[in-house]
Amino acid sequence: MDFTLSPESKMMVKAASDFCEKEILPIADSIIENNDYPEDLLVKFAKVRMLGLAVPKEYGGVGTTNLNIILIAEELGKTGTVCAWPMLMNNSTAETIYRWGSEAVREKFLPPLCDGSAYASTAFTEPATGSDPTAITTTAVPDGDDFIVNGAKRYITGGNKKGYGVFYVKDGELKDQKANVTALIVDKSSEGYTTSAPWEFMGLEGMNCVDVFFKDVRVPKSNVLGERGNGFRILLHWIAVERIEQAGYMVGLGQAALDQAVKYTKERLVRGKPMAFMQGIQWMLGDMKSRVDACRYLTYRAACIHDEEGPFDVVSSELKIFVVPTIQEVTRMALQIHGAYGYSKEYKIEGLFRIAAHAGIVASSTELNKTIAGSALVR
Amino acid sequence: MNIIVCIKQVPDVKEVSWDPKTGSLIRKGIPSIINPNDKNAIEAALQLRERHGGEVTVLSMGPSQVEDALREALGMGVDKAIQLTSKEFAGSDTWATSYALGLAVRKIAQYDLIICGKEAIDGMTAQVGPQLAECLNIPQLTYALEIEVTNSKVKIKQKLGDFHRLLEAPMPALITVEREANKPRVAPMDTILEAYGKEITLWDADDLDGEDENFGLKGSPTKLTRVYTPKLIKGKVEMLEGGPEEAARKCVEKIRARYII
Ligand SMILES: Cc1cc2nc3c(=O)[nH]c(=O)nc-3n(C[C@H](O)[C@H](O)[C@H](O)COP(=O)(O)OP(=O)(O)OC[C@H]3O[C@@H](n4cnc5c(N)ncnc54)[C@H](O)[C@@H]3O)c2cc1C
Ligand SMILES: Cc1cc2nc3c(=O)[nH]c(=O)nc-3n(C[C@H](O)[C@H](O)[C@H](O)COP(=O)(O)OP(=O)(O)OC[C@H]3O[C@@H](n4cnc5c(N)ncnc54)[C@H](O)[C@@H]3O)c2cc1C
Numbered sequence: 001m002d003f004t005l006s007p008e009s010k011m012m013v014k015a016a017s018d019f020c021e022k023e024i025l026p027i028a029d030s031i032i033e034n035n036d037y038p039e040d041l042l043v044k045f046a047k048v049r050m051l052g053l054a055v056p057k058e059y060g061g062v063g064t065t066n067l068n069i070i071l072i073a074e075e076l077g078k079t080g081t082v083c084a085w086p087m088l089m090n091n092s093t094a095e096t097i098y099r100w101g102s103e104a105v106r107e108k109f110l111p112p113l114c115d116g117s118a119y120a121s122t123a124f125t126e127p128a129t130g131s132d133p134t135a136i137t138t139t140a141v142p143d144g145d146d147f148i149v150n151g152a153k154r155y156i157t158g159g160n161k162k163g164y165g166v167f168y169v170k171d172g173e174l175k176d177q178k179a180n181v182t183a184l185i186v187d188k189s190s191e192g193y194t195t196s197a198p199w200e201f202m203g204l205e206g207m208n209c210v211d212v213f214f215k216d217v218r219v220p221k222s223n224v225l226g227e228r229g230n231g232f233r234i235l236l237h238w239i240a241v242e243r244i245e246q247a248g249y250m251v252g253l254g255q256a257a258l259d260q261a262v263k264y265t266k267e268r269l270v271r272g273k274p275m276a277f278m279q280g281i282q283w284m285l286g287d288m289k290s291r292v293d294a295c296r297y298l299t300y301r302a303a304c305i306h307d308e309e310g311p312f313d314v315v316s317s318e319l320k321i322f323v324v325p326t327i328q329e330v331t332r333m334a335l336q337i338h339g340a341y342g343y344s345k346e347y348k349i350e351g352l353f354r355i356a357a358h359a360g361i362v363a364s365s366t367e368l369n370k371t372i373a374g375s376a377l378v379r
Numbered sequence: 380m381n382i383i384v385c386i387k388q389v390p391d392v393k394e395v396s397w398d399p400k401t402g403s404l405i406r407k408g409i410p411s412i413i414n415p416n417d418k419n420a421i422e423a424a425l426q427l428r429e430r431h432g433g434e435v436t437v438l439s440m441g442p443s444q445v446e447d448a449l450r451e452a453l454g455m456g457v458d459k460a461i462q463l464t465s466k467e468f469a470g471s472d473t474w475a476t477s478y479a480l481g482l483a484v485r486k487i488a489q490y491d492l493i494i495c496g497k498e499a500i501d502g503m504t505a506q507v508g509p510q511l512a513e514c515l516n517i518p519q520l521t522y523a524l525e526i527e528v529t530n531s532k533v534k535i536k537q538k539l540g541d542f543h544r545l546l547e548a549p550m551p552a553l554i555t556v557e558r559e560a561n562k563p564r565v566a567p568m569d570t571i572l573e574a575y576g577k578e579i580t581l582w583d584a585d586d587l588d589g590e591d592e593n594f595g596l597k598g599s600p601t602k603l604t605r606v607y608t609p610k611l612i613k614g615k616v617e618m619l620e621g622g623p624e625e626a627a628r629k630c631v632e633k634i635r636a637r638y639i640i
Contacts, residue, residue, distance in 0.1 A: 008575050011454050015566040022565060049567040062569045072568075 003297070005071070012068050016075035019048050024079045031081060031206040032351075035198060045087045046116025054095045059106055060114035061094065066241075067303040070248035074296075077252020078259075080352050082206040084252075086119060088245045089157055093120035093166055096238040097185070100226035109164055109185055118163030121188065122238055123153040123212060130155075131368050133168070133181055133232050138214060140184055141172035146218045147184060153212040160195040160210045163188055166225055166238070167212075174229045181231035185223040192217040203354030240316040242363040244306060247299040247319035250359050254292040254327035257334035257352045261285060264338055264347075275337070284337060288330045295323040314376045320369035324359040331356045380433035380528065382424040382492045384457065385480055385511070386417040388441050388448040389501045413448045416496030418455075418563035419556045423526055424494050425456050426561065431528055434458045436487065440468055440479055446579060453574035454566035461487070465583035470596030473506040478598060480507070481514035482587035492533060493553040497522060508555035518548035521555045 005013070023044050031037050045051050053069045055061025069091055076084035094113040098106060112118035129135035138151025149169060159165065167186045174180035186193065196211040226234050262285060265276040275281050302315040331353040335342035342349045360366040390409040398405055413421075424435045437452040439445045440463035449460035463483055471479065484493060493515075495508035512519035523535040524543070533552050537544040538559075566574075584594055592598060617633075619626040634640050 007450070008572055011451065011566065011571045011574070012568055014451075015454070015568065015571060019565045022562070047567070048565045049569045053568065057569075062572070064568065064572060068568070 009068055009071055012064075013071050013075060015048065016050070016072040017078075019044075019050070020075055020079045024076070024081055024083050028079065028081045031083070035200070035205050036208065037083060037086065037206045041083065042086055042090065042116040042119055044116075045090075046114070050087055051090050051116055052094050052110065052114030053091050055098050055110055055114055059098065059110035061098075061110065062114075065303075066095075066244070066306045067300060070244060070299060070303040073245050073248030074252035074255070077249040078256040080253065080256055080348055080355065082204050082355075084249045085204070085207060086158060086161075088242070088249070089122065090114075090116075090118075090120040092238060092241045092245055093122050093164075095241055096122070096166065096234060097225060099237065100183070100230075100234050104222060105185065105225060113164065119158045119161035119188075120163055121156050121158045121161075121165030122242075123156045123159065123165050123167045124235055125154050125156070127152060127154045127211075131365060133235070134177060136168065136170050136181060138167070138169045139172050140169040140182060140219070142221070143218075145221055147172075147221060149184070149186070149214040149217040149219055151214050153214075155199060155209045156195075156212050157207055157209050159188065159212045160198065160208055161188070165212075166234075168231050168235050171228055171231075176229070179229040179232070181235070182228045183225040183231040183234045184219050185225055186217065186219055190217050190219065202357060203351065204358055236313065239364050240313045241306070243316040243319055243369070244299065244302045244312070246359055246363050247295070247302070247316075247323040250323055250327040250356065251292065251296045251299055253352055253356055254288075254295060254330040257327075257331045257349060258285070258288045258292055260347070260349055260352075261288065261334040261337045264341075268339075281337065284333055288333055291326050291330050295326050298322060314373050317369035317372040320360075320364065320366050321373060324366055328353075328356045328359070380427065380431045380491045381489055382427060382433065382435045382494060383484060383487060383490050384417070384420045384424045384435060384437045384452070385493065385495045385507070386421065386437050386439045386448055386452060387414040387496070387499045387502075387507075388412070388439060388445045389414045389499055392500055411444060411447065413451055414496055414499045414501075416498060416500070416556070416558055419558055419560050420494040420496050421452055421455055421457060422561045422563040423523075423554075423556050424492075425564070427492070427526065427528060433491070436461060436490075438480065438483055438487075439463065440471070440476060440483075449579050450574050451566065453577055454571040455564060456567070456570050459580070460577070461580045461582060463582050463587075465585075465594075467584035467591070467594040470599060471594070472599035472601040473502070473504050473510055474600055475593065475595055475598040476507050477510035477514050478589065478593050479584075479587060480511050482589045483582060484511070484515060486582070486587065491531075491550045492528075493517075493551070495553065495555045497555045497557055505555070508553060512553035515551075515553070518552040519555070520546045520548055520552060523554050523556045524560050526554060526556075526560075 049062050052061030053064050054066055056063045073084055090113050097109050113120050140147035140149045165186050165188055167184050168181050169184055171180050171182040192215040194213045199209045265281050266274050268275045302319055305315050306312045335349050335353050338347055338349050341347050388411045391412045394409050396405050428435050435457040436459040437457050438461045443464055449462055453460055498505035509519050520535045522538045524538050525536040527534045531550050533550055534547045537546050538557050619629045
């Protein structure tokens with residue numbers, strides 16, 4: 001077992017941190033103000049080749065490891081901005097298209113996802129369901145060379161940004177309740193495809209989560225990802241990938257909270273001395289550090305198992321069970337250390353606390369993941 | 380067009396701390412970085428390559444860990460890297476540094492431009508670039524804000540205090556660039572992966588066709604006699620009363636009384 005990162009990985013971390021300093025932090029406040037990021041954000045990621053990281057070069061990707069993606073996600077998490085999400089969404093969606101797509105599908109959809117000309121989405125959730133695939137009501141009915149899609153999706157990240165989305169729909173021709181979900185790649189500028197205004201959330205300003213409405217949208221049959229009726233399996237794969245990426249982002253968020261707490265305790269005087277001298281505070285910091293480290297290595301392990309092509313559905317569920325609440329607690333402790341300033345918008349810590357709350361819900365809920373990990377033990 | 384970029388590895392001053400007792404730098408455990416200004420030199424070279432084609436070679440003299448700086452330059456996208464490491468080079472001052480770099484440039488032979496940073500954040504003499512040009516007997520264009528190459532001539536906009544000068548020279552020539560010349564790129568992820576697949580050429584004193592007594596400490600005319608922190612004379616703080624205008628007026632009077640303005 002080797003806990004040291006390769007020199008390449010270390011340089012990638014440095015480059016990602018450089019990128020955050022130059023391109024992300026300067027726009028952080030305006031993203032919150034506008035509840036949106038600049039349109040060219042994805043192109044900026046493409047320029048430093050942070051898209052299509054796990055996609056082989058022949059499709060326009062970089063061909064690196066999932067561990068490296070997680071390391072970059074961690075750096076982006078440290079910025080306490082939403083910016084990781086468009087980048088991670090493109091990476092996880094591209095990885096899934098590469099893994100399941102036919103040669104024609106790969107050639108058509110991967111290059112634009114890698115060069116930043118297309119924003120990716122992955123859409124499963126609907127107004128009436130987020131955790132139950134049998135309850136999907138958006139349907140795709142075959143018609144000649146196309147499907148005609150009708151229905152609505154909810155909370156679709158980047159659903160309003162031009163590009164492609166993998167939409168999980170009920171296949172009108174397939175009757176088997178357990179195998180009637182098909183993954184369809186939809187051009188988000190198709191006729192009949194409309195979106196709501198972005199949802200306003202308690203954190204993650206600029207996430208661009210919208211409701212998507214399909215009214216007789218024609219999607220070529222050649223846009224099916226994998227095989228018809230196999231959508232649920234593909235979805236489970238994508239969600240597992242997304243869970244690891246989300247955990248990487250959370251580790252960065254936790255590290256940022258810890259760093260801010262350490263800085264604050266050195267500056268704030270209590271009874272004439274910096275808070276950092278108080279044992280009770282040191283204990284809190286020690287606690288936070290060990291938690292962030294534990295989360296970090298559990299996340300790296302999941303990424304390495306993914307790289308080794310081992311089964312990673314359960315290990316990625318463990319991240320939801322352990323990393324998510326642990327980092328949430330770390331951000332709470334960091335807020336507590338800041339006293340009233342922590343609760344105020346003067347400091348960044350309240351923002352980290354609010355962002356951390358998303359992770360128990362997005363990319364499958366913590367409870368669902370407890371079921372995945374627990375049931376695997378007694379199966 | 381072939382460009383040589385000279386880069387120096389320096390301690391990361393952001394991480395440097397001072398020993399409060401002796402007042403000297405604590406260098407132990409300080410990470411090393413590419414001299415920030417030399418990243419401008421790399422960026423300038425990469426931009427020229429994008430416009431005119433050719434190859435960019437980075438050259439650095441220093442102990443074995445300069446490999447990290449060279450790998451980082453490869454990560455930014457330069458084509459080749461040459462490392463000058465030898466115990467003979469230890470203790471080089473700016474003259475001996477330029478001498479060794481000059482010999483290496485002669486050995487490379489095929490080049491149109493050499494680009495250096497204006498100065499290193501640790502040594503800060505801004506001498507190595509100009510001395511290297513003298514050593515090679517080629518024109519030097521210093522403090523460049525902009526670089527343009529046309530028909531085997533190079534033109535720069537030179538920053539000189541409050542005014543600019545436009546300089547032109549035939550190539551080969553040496554340029555030193557300012558911090559404001561450009562925004563060094565973030566190393567792209569794919570180039571980083573390639574950077575570790577590339578071989579770094581390693582030359583020691585024997586590989587350079589030079590005189591032994593000109594290398595390193597022996598070859599350094601400047602001798603360091605003492606390093607010390609000047610004593611700070613603690614000033615007195617004086618609070619000026621009154622409204623902003625009145626206080627400003629009093630402040631100006633006081634400064635004038637000391638012949639500062
Ligand atoms: C910021 C944000 C971004 C999002 N982006 C996307 C996106 O890009 N694409 C997309 O498709 N969706 C997206 N979503 C939706 C998200 O994936 C769903 O909200 C999530 O899957 C949970 O579904 P739900 O909200 O419908 O909750 P429900 O499924 O209604 O669950 C409600 C509660 O019941 C619990 N529960 C449900 N089933 C079980 C079970 N079997 N056992 C125990 N407890 C259970 C849950 O844990 C939860 O606490 C996003 C949501 C947010 C907030
Ligand atoms: C403890 C200590 C003692 C020293 N003693 C002396 C001394 O006695 N006399 C003396 O003259 N100097 C001395 N130096 C300085 C040292 O020799 C210089 O750092 C070195 O010669 C480069 O000069 P500079 O840092 O001023 O670089 P500058 O001249 O400011 O650098 C300009 C540019 O030259 C290039 N360059 C500089 N160094 C290199 C390199 N090694 N490889 C490739 N390119 C390079 C880079 O492009 C750089 O941006 C000492 C330094 C230390 C730390």
